[in-house]
Amino acid sequence: MPIQASLFPDAPPSGDHPPGFRYTPDLIDGEEERWLAAGIAALPLKPFEFHGYLANRRVVSFGYRYDYARRAVAAAPDVPSFLLDLRARVAAWAGVAPDDFRQLLINEYAPGAGIGWHRDKPQFGLVAGVSLLSPATLRFRRREADDWRRAAAPLAPRSVYLLAGEARSVWEHSIIEGDALRYSVTFRTLA
Ligand SMILES: O=C(O)CCC(=O)C(=O)O
Numbered sequence: 769m770p771i772q773a774s775l776f777p778d779a780p781p782s783g784d785h786p787p788g789f790r791y792t793p794d795l796i797d798g799e800e801e802r803w804l805a806a807g808i809a810a811l812p813l814k815p816f817e818f819h820g821y822l823a824n825r826r827v828v829s830f831g832y833r834y835d836y837a838r839r840a841v842a843a844a845p846d847v848p849s850f851l852l853d854l855r856a857r858v859a860a861w862a863g864v865a866p867d868d869f870r871q872l873l874i875n876e877y878a879p880g881a882g883i884g885w886h887r888d889k890p891q892f893g894l895v896a897g898v899s900l901l902s903p904a905t906l907r908f909r910r911r912e913a914d915d916w917r918r919a920a921a922p923l924a925p926r927s928v929y930l931l932a933g934e935a936r937s938v939w940e941h942s943i944i945e946g947d948a949l950r951y952s953v954t955f956r957t958l959a
């Protein structure tokens with residue numbers, strides 16, 4: 769059964785949620801969203817490149833970035849000041865210190881762009897994601913015997929989700945291709 773956005777923000781995970789997944793709508797308001805999106809549009813987003821293949825998704829990292837060639841984290845520019853307030857807000861929500869979110873990754877999904885099945889790299893710890901501009905579906909799957917167990921969480925614009933525990937380390941996740949521009953701002957601790 770698909771996960772539905774809870775009527776009760778921070779409700780404990782139901783049987784339908786991968787354990788460790790947490791979601792809250794309306795972390796920010798519409799004015800903040802527009803202001804953040806304008807700031808993000810001015811950042812040096814670059815096409816995500818994986819083994820020479822260019823995805824229809826653009827990214828920029830701050831604090832640390834993942835170097836796919838070296839399979840290690842590498843230093844990245846400091847978090848821009850216009851994103852520090854958002855980082856503090858997400859940190860308070862997630863129960864960590866703002867500085868613990870050592871990495872900030874922004875994904876820009878143009879219409880038709882998504883992200884394939886993956887688990888975030890083990891060099892990172894907690895993962896929190898803020899959605900801007902348009903809705904998306906975060907899908908989950910985990911291997912069970914010779915089949916997949918599946919779940920899906922709608923992500924509203926202005927919402928925040930947390931991947932911890934099994935949702936972070938056992939389940940894979942992906943984002944279905946959308947039909948409108950979406951930004952995700954992902955904050956990660958280091959493992
Ligand atoms: O767009 C999102 O919220 C998910 C991004 C993601 O899974 C990632 O960058 O690892």
Ligand SMILES: [Fe+2]
Nearest residue numbers: 886887888941
């Ligand atoms: Fe991810």
